[in-house]
Amino acid sequence: MLIAQLTDTHLKPGGRPAYGRVDTAGLLTAAVDYVNAFVPEVDAVILSGDLTDTGSAAEYAVLRPLLDRIRAPWYAVPGNHDRADEMRTAFGDVVPYVDAADFAACLIDHHPVRLIGLDSSVAGVPWGMVGAAQLAWLDRVLAAGPDRPTLVFVHHPPFETGIGHMDVQNLKDGAELIAVLRRHPQVLHLACGHVHRAIDTVLDGVAVSIAPNAAHAVTLDLTLGGPSTFTMEPPAIRLFRFTPPRLLVSHLAYPGRFDGPHPFFDATGGLID
Ligand SMILES: [Fe+2]
Numbered sequence: 262m263l264i265a266q267l268t269d270t271h272l273k274p275g276g277r278p279a280y281g282r283v284d285t286a287g288l289l290t291a292a293v294d295y296v297n298a299f300v301p302e303v304d305a306v307i308l309s310g311d312l313t314d315t316g317s318a319a320e321y322a323v324l325r326p327l328l329d330r331i332r333a334p335w336y337a338v339p340g341n342h343d344r345a346d347e348m349r350t351a352f353g354d355v356v357p358y359v360d361a362a363d364f365a366a367c368l369i370d371h372h373p374v375r376l377i378g379l380d381s382s383v384a385g386v387p388w389g390m391v392g393a394a395q396l397a398w399l400d401r402v403l404a405a406g407p408d409r410p411t412l413v414f415v416h417h418p419p420f421e422t423g424i425g426h427m428d429v430q431n432l433k434d435g436a437e438l439i440a441v442l443r444r445h446p447q448v449l450h451l452a453c454g455h456v457h458r459a460i461d462t463v464l465d466g467v468a469v470s471i472a473p474n475a476a477h478a479v480t481l482d483l484t485l486g487g488p489s490t491f492t493m494e495p496p497a498i499r500l501f502r503f504t505p506p507r508l509l510v511s512h513l514a515y516p517g518r519f520d521g522p523h524p525f526f527d528a529t530g531g532l533i534d
C-alpha cells in the first residue's frame with residue numbers, strides 16, 4: 262500500500278498567490294498530477310492541515326475541485342490556518358469526521374493500514390493541542406484495534422525542531438499524545454505537517470516525521486531568534502510504503518521534471534565507466 266502525504270497547501274481565495282508570491286494552487290495541482298501518475302498506484306492521500314491560509318469558505322471552495330482531482334481516496338485534518346467547522350462543511354461528504362463536538366478527527370478502517378487523523382487546531386491561536394477528550398477517544402479507538410497496523414496523522418508536531426519561530430507553535434500536549442501512542446504498539450508512525458520541511462525523529466520509541474511542502478518551505482534557520490521566513494526549495498512530498506505485517510517505509514518524492522533516469526549498466530551488463 263502507498264500513502265502520499267500532502268500538507269500545508271495554504272490555498273487563497275480565487276487561487277491568488279500566498280504571501281504575495283507562492284502559487285499554492287498551481288503547485289498543489291502539480292503535486293496531485295505527480296501522485297495521480299505514480300506507478301504503482303497511490304492508494305490513499307492524507308492532508309495534514311493548513312489546507313487554506315485563513316480557513317474561509319471561499320478558500321475551501323477553491324480547494325475542493327483541486328482535491329477532487331486526486332484519484333485515490335483522500336482524508337484531511339485541520340491545521341492552525343484552517344477552521345475545523347468550515348472543513349467539516351466543505352469535506353464532510355468525503356472525509357469521515359467523527360461525531361464529536363470539540364474536534365474534527367477521522368478514522369479510516371478499510372485500508373491495509375488503519376489511518377487516524379487528529380485535529381490539533383485551536384481557534385484563534387497558531388499553536389496546537391489535541392486535548393483530553395480527543396486523546397481519550399484516540400486511546401479507545403487504538404485499544405479496539407490492537408492487531409491493525411496504524412498510521413496517525415496530525416498537523417502540529419509534538420517536538421522541537423530547532424526552528425524557533427515554529428517551535429513556539431508546536432503541539433502543547435505532545436507528551437500526552439506520545440504517551441497514548443506508546444501504549445499501542447500497532448502504531449507504526451505519527452505523520453505531521455506545520456513546519457514545511459522534511460524532519461524525522463523518534464520520541465519514546467514512536468517514529469515521528471514532518472512532511473516537506475509541495476509549495477513553500479520554512480527556511481532552515483537553526484539560529485536562536487531566527488526570523489520567520491520561507492524559501493522556494495524544490496517541491497517535495499512524503500510517500501509511505503506499507504508492507505505487511507508491519508513495515509512502513511517513508512520516502513521523499515519530488516514532483517517535477519529532472520534529468521534522467523539514466524542507466525547504471527550498458528547493454529552488455531557492464532557498469533558504465
Ligand atoms: Fe503551514
Ligand SMILES: [Fe+2]
Binds near residue numbers: 340341416454455
Ligand atoms: Fe501550521
